[in-house]
Amino acid sequence: MSVGRSPLREHPAFMRFWCARLAGSAGSQMMMVAVGWQMYELTASAWDLGLVGLLQFLPALVLTLPAGHAADRWHRGRILAACFALQTAIGGLLAASALGHWASRELLLGISVLLGTARAFQMPVQQALPALLVPDVVLPRALAFSSAGMQVAIIGGPALGGLLYAAGAGVVYGTCAALFVAALWLAFGLRYEHAPPPREPVTLRTVFAGVSFIRSREAMLGAISLDLFAVLLGGAVALLPIFAKDILHVGPWGLGLLRSAPAAGALLLSVWLTRRPIERHVGRAMFVAVIVFGLATLAFGLSTSFWVSLGALFVSGAADMVSVVIRQTLVQLETPNEMRGRVSAVNSIFIGASNQLGEFESGVTAAWFGPVGSVVMGGIGTIVVALTWMRLFPALAQRDRLRG
Structure with missing residues (x-):
């Protein structure tokens, strides 16, 4: 059997990383379901739901580039463990506030800043680690499998969080803290060959390299920016509490299922890509996937049926996974190891902008045009961006293979 087709379990360091990311992602997803529902119960404000996303994004905007520089200088496993340690403390604080009945809007917004700080360091490290843990020929499959684990967490985390919320927010936050402890232990035990780079002064040139x-x-550049604008415009995650409560008329359990639906679609595609990675016409596949993502977002915005909405979110997640795997593999294969932390940091800013800033954009446009108008305009905007990017970045549109 060739190395490229060898089972991923033959790479124990990667599997340990995979398990750490699975536990940490599940805890993070459960926490965000609880924070979103709790915030909407406290304030009934789309604006405040948007602020939760914005306050997670701003620390990432400021800290991610220095975090990428740190990831290229120090042991990435230790940085990842420190991020999980901070999130463990956050989970404990939220559990105490819920059990003690002193949770407030201000506390949830402050916690959002701390979560953004942790993720500023966590995201570039998580992106840069797999290339150190498996050979290059295995990397596309490893990234697809890593994405599959991420989607399992995104499916199970919100669904479990929604169910546990019936017992109280404190139960959800306590479970999150336990998951972060497990992730901390796994990340701290990561072993790989780490050769500290030659010492050089920290300058703007090195940070912005x-x-x-x-x-x-x-x-x-085209792949990263396409993902930014597609998810920035087409993301509807921040508005799911409004759709669940006011449009689809379901409770926390329904919100958990809605949040899980995109991940279910992404999981199906990522399992397929683990076995059959995209090897030809990767540029065309990426643009088609983004257009399908926009169409599914449009369908979700117009739906008043819970099951139709679930289906639309499922399709959007599947389409987004195609784009994610192509982008991540392209970035990792074309970047030398000594630059992966800083390049992954830039990629993380784009991802953070598309997610957290996208949540703020959704909250603002929903306050102006209503939740349905916000999502419909976002879906149309995503399709327009994809068609525009095909002309602006012909090298990406015509890309045949992941290896240039």
């Missing part, structure tokens, strides 16, 4: 690297590669 990832930006310069991406700007010099048209296909990479």
